[in-house]
Amino acid sequence: xxxxxxxxxxxxxxxxxxxENRVAAYKAAHPEKDIIKxxxxxxxLPLCSVVVDAGMRAAHEMxxxxxxxxxxxYRGYTFLTQAIVAYYVERGIKIKESEVFVSxxxxxxxxxxxxxxxxxxxxxxxxxxxxxxxxxxxxxxxxIVYANATRENDFLPLPDESVKADLIYICSPNNPTGxxxxxxxxxxxxxxxxxxxxxxxxxxxxxxxxxxxxxxRSIYEIPGADRCAVEFCSLSKTAGFTGTRCGYCIVPHKxxxxxxxxxxRQSTKFNGVSYIVQRMAEAVFSPEGRAQxxxxxxVYKKNAALISDTxxxxxxxxxxxxxxxxxxxxxxTDSWAFFDRLLADANVVGTPGAGFGKNGxxxxxxxxxxxxxxxxxxxxxxxxxL
Amino acid sequence: xxxxxxxxxxxxxxxxxxxENRVAAYKAAHPEKDIIKxxxxxxxLPLCSVVVDAGMRAAHEMxxxxxxxxxxxYRGYTFLTQAIVAYYVERGIKIKESEVFVSxxxxxxxxxxxxxxxxxxxxxxxxxxxxxxxxxxxxxxxxIVYANATRENDFLPLPDESVKADLIYICSPNNPTGxxxxxxxxxxxxxxxxxxxxxxxxxxxxxxxxxxxxxxRSIYEIPGADRCAVEFCSLSKTAGFTGTRCGYCIVPHKxxxxxxxxxxRQSTKFNGVSYIVQRMAEAVFSPEGRAQxxxxxxVYKKNAALISDTxxxxxxxxxxxxxxxxxxxxxxTDSWAFFDRLLADANVVGTPGAGFGKNGxxxxxxxxxxxxxxxxxxxxxxxxxL
Numbered sequence: 001x002x003x004x005x006x007x008x009x010x011x012x013x014x015x016x017x018x019x020e021n022r023v024a025a026y027k028a029a030h031p032e033k034d035i036i037k038x039x040x041x042x043x044x045l046p047l048c049s050v051v052v053d054a055g056m057r058a059a060h061e062m063x064x065x066x067x068x069x070x071x072x073x074y075r076g077y078t079f080l081t082q083a084i085v086a087y088y089v090e091r092g093i094k095i096k097e098s099e100v101f102v103s104x105x106x107x108x109x110x111x112x113x114x115x116x117x118x119x120x121x122x123x124x125x126x127x128x129x130x131x132x133x134x135x136x137x138x139x140x141x142x143x144i145v146y147a148n149a150t151r152e153n154d155f156l157p158l159p160d161e162s163v164k165a166d167l168i169y170i171c172s173p174n175n176p177t178g179x180x181x182x183x184x185x186x187x188x189x190x191x192x193x194x195x196x197x198x199x200x201x202x203x204x205x206x207x208x209x210x211x212x213x214x215x216x217r218s219i220y221e222i223p224g225a226d227r228c229a230v231e232f233c234s235l236s237k238t239a240g241f242t243g244t245r246c247g248y249c250i251v252p253h254k255x256x257x258x259x260x261x262x263x264x265r266q267s268t269k270f271n272g273v274s275y276i277v278q279r280m281a282e283a284v285f286s287p288e289g290r291a292q293x294x295x296x297x298x299v300y301k302k303n304a305a306l307i308s309d310t311x312x313x314x315x316x317x318x319x320x321x322x323x324x325x326x327x328x329x330x331x332x333t334d335s336w337a338f339f340d341r342l343l344a345d346a347n348v349v350g351t352p353g354a355g356f357g358k359n360g361x362x363x364x365x366x367x368x369x370x371x372x373x374x375x376x377x378x379x380x381x382x383x384x385x386l
Numbered sequence: 387x388x389x390x391x392x393x394x395x396x397x398x399x400x401x402x403x404x405x406e407n408r409v410a411a412y413k414a415a416h417p418e419k420d421i422i423k424x425x426x427x428x429x430x431l432p433l434c435s436v437v438v439d440a441g442m443r444a445a446h447e448m449x450x451x452x453x454x455x456x457x458x459x460y461r462g463y464t465f466l467t468q469a470i471v472a473y474y475v476e477r478g479i480k481i482k483e484s485e486v487f488v489s490x491x492x493x494x495x496x497x498x499x500x501x502x503x504x505x506x507x508x509x510x511x512x513x514x515x516x517x518x519x520x521x522x523x524x525x526x527x528x529x530i531v532y533a534n535a536t537r538e539n540d541f542l543p544l545p546d547e548s549v550k551a552d553l554i555y556i557c558s559p560n561n562p563t564g565x566x567x568x569x570x571x572x573x574x575x576x577x578x579x580x581x582x583x584x585x586x587x588x589x590x591x592x593x594x595x596x597x598x599x600x601x602x603r604s605i606y607e608i609p610g611a612d613r614c615a616v617e618f619c620s621l622s623k624t625a626g627f628t629g630t631r632c633g634y635c636i637v638p639h640k641x642x643x644x645x646x647x648x649x650x651r652q653s654t655k656f657n658g659v660s661y662i663v664q665r666m667a668e669a670v671f672s673p674e675g676r677a678q679x680x681x682x683x684x685v686y687k688k689n690a691a692l693i694s695d696t697x698x699x700x701x702x703x704x705x706x707x708x709x710x711x712x713x714x715x716x717x718x719t720d721s722w723a724f725f726d727r728l729l730a731d732a733n734v735v736g737t738p739g740a741g742f743g744k745n746g747x748x749x750x751x752x753x754x755x756x757x758x759x760x761x762x763x764x765x766x767x768x769x770x771x772l
Binding site: 001002003004005007010014017040042043044045046047048049051052055056059060062063064065067068069070071072104105107108111112115116117118119120121131132135136139166197198199240242243244245255256257258261264265267268269270271272273274275276277280 | 387388389390391393396400403426428429430431432433434435437438441442445446448449450451453454455456457458490491493494497498501502503504505506507517518521522525552583584585626628629630631641642643644647650651653654655656657658659660661662663666
């Protein structure tokens with residue numbers, strides 16, 4: 001059997017699997033403990049009613065001959081791609097419908113998009129980083145250079161002009177640090193990418209958490225980005241779709257062959273997203289959908305602010321928590337040891353910074369995806385042990 | 387921009403896109419014509435009521451905090467993987483739940499599974515072939531050797547012992563030919579694969595159309611197959627899920643590292659299938675679901691039999707049509723020319739054999755996925771022009 005040897009380069013355990021294993025072991029030993037999870041970035045609030053109604057309606061349609069849907073269009077149904085175009089237009093960004101591709105989520109897209117590139121590409125990823133960017137490239141044997149995100153640069157690294165990258169990952173608002181690029185700093189990446197003829201893979205999965213109008217929610221707010229950047233977005237955090245599965249990416253025609261190549265890849269290795277799910281996604285973009293998801297995100301933002309304020313009060317350095325659902329705090333020690341301590345002494349689950357890269361050591365990620373009462377209780381416990 | 391140059395090896399147009407283009411051009415020129423589509427293999431009957439009900443129920447659950455579902459398990463929900471295990475057990479095949487992986491469809495799985503293999507693998511695919519097997523390998527730069535399927539071998543090629551393959555594609559019931567391997571011939575492939583240490587990628591997407599108990603519906607009916615074969619299956623044709631999107635694959639632990647590698651690939655580049663869709667898939671396997679889908683498939687089988695009987699009556703050589711929704715007929719001429727003639731003179735759409743490989747030239751594929759009345763009318767027109 002001739003296997004892909006690059007898999008040997010991957011670490012044995014996916015970060016969140018290891019977190020889950022440790023929590024499960026603790027739970028088994030202490031079944032009476034009330035554990036609060038501020039670890040994996042999964043949403044907790046249910047889907048909005050307008051989205052649920054759309055899903056029920058679409059399921060019903062699928063049972064009637066006149067309204068049944070078989071294979072859908074490769075880029076996604078027009079009702080959804082049009083809604084996505086409109087969502088950009090209202091933020092002053094012009095994109096064409098044929099630049100939008102609907103998918104089952106940003107994680108799939110970000111991994112699968114790599115099929116379009118040479119395996120000898122040099123890949124720039126931030127450290128700390130969402131592990132998927134690294135692992136998907138290692139699987140294809142690519143060389144990775146790290147852009148160091150540290151306290152010194154506000155966890156917002158800038159390009160290293162001495163390196164010639166071919167692919168550049170940027171996630172803003174960032175996972176795991178919660179840090180958000182301003183336009184000026186993001187422009188440095190766009191200029192660098194254009195100078196290198198590199199492609200930026202911009203992960204905008206958390207754009208909906210940005211409320212400061214001074215901060216960009218799309219890379220296309222930066223002039224020239226439509227000549228060098230692909231943008232990945234998801235309804236997972238915006239509308240609670242982690243278990244419903246819908247995302248999209250924007251591949252501008254100005255990027256040359258990429259749009260056609262991606263269509264070719266997707267039409268060969270993918271058959272589109274469930275009609276029912278696409279109708280649910282469409283409902284997210286309706287005026288009622290917007291109002292309802294804003295309510296949900298406000299809950300998470302209130303949690304994030306509470307965590308951030310608590311840390312401020314305690315004098316703990318951190319990033320995020322304002323325009324992001326993530327809070328990245330300095331834990332001043334071995335971050336897996338801090339994980340174990342927080343789990344054992346406060347029964348609170350977070351994610352150790354070391355799991356996101358070498359610059360994550362000494363840091364720790366908390367997420368806003370719980371309800372307010374549990375977040376309050378977690379903060380009370382945190383104060384007690386720190 | 388450093389692109390994957392292997393994409394240059396792909397032909398410009400995906401077969402079905404070209405079919406669609408020609409039909410659209412004909413329609414535009416002749417808007418009054420009543421076109422009957424027996425071309426692309428898309429189902430036409432709506433989802434069964436038990437499946438629709440499950441979808442509506444699951445959508446409703448997603449709107450309630452107590453029953454909301456975020457990220458699901460990487461292999462799929464237990465309620466579904468257990469149902470799939472039971473589906474195999476009742477056919478006398480023992481598989482473990484951890485050998486089942488739920489996905490958004492067999493097309494995604496078949497393409498993505500290649501991530502696990504070395505790019506220097508030698509790949510055996512039949513000719514004619516479902517183009518996805520070829521294109522997904524060309525994208526990764528693999529060398530393809532063709533197993534010639536011809537009238538002489540009933541379109542069921544056997545292994546060529548002089549070739550050492552690493553990956554072997556078998557689709558039975560076959561797309562596009564409708565031919566079905568018997569156990570004896572399938573065993574030759576299993577023995578060959580084991581002798582070569584090759585992996586068989588067995589596409590069982592049409593297994594539900596097999597009613598002859600002498601013909602295998604799973605490769606695991608062949609002794610030793612669990613040491614060399616991965617099986618891909620789909621609810622697209624079984625339960626009309628082409629627009630709902632759910633499939634699964636079986637990766638036996640006896641295949642060594644493959645099960646773990648696939649889990650690693652899927653947990654890194656995929657986030658599972660919508661909870662709602664998995665509940666709908668579960669309903670397919672319920673006793674009521676089985677009864678209802680059997681009713682739908684009976685309709686398609688009746689169509690297939692009608693097409694096959696008509697061709698027999700006319701003395702036209704063909705395969706399929708009995709244990710398969712596809713009918714592969716000898717059209718005795720340039721198959722794209724036959725396509726154009728059938729479209730123009732009978733207003734019937736099929737798929738030219740040449741689109742499936744060199745051995746497809748002179749042959750033509752018709753599908754049973756229409757209603758009985760349209761299939762009858764198409765046969766009347768066929769008789770008139772042939």
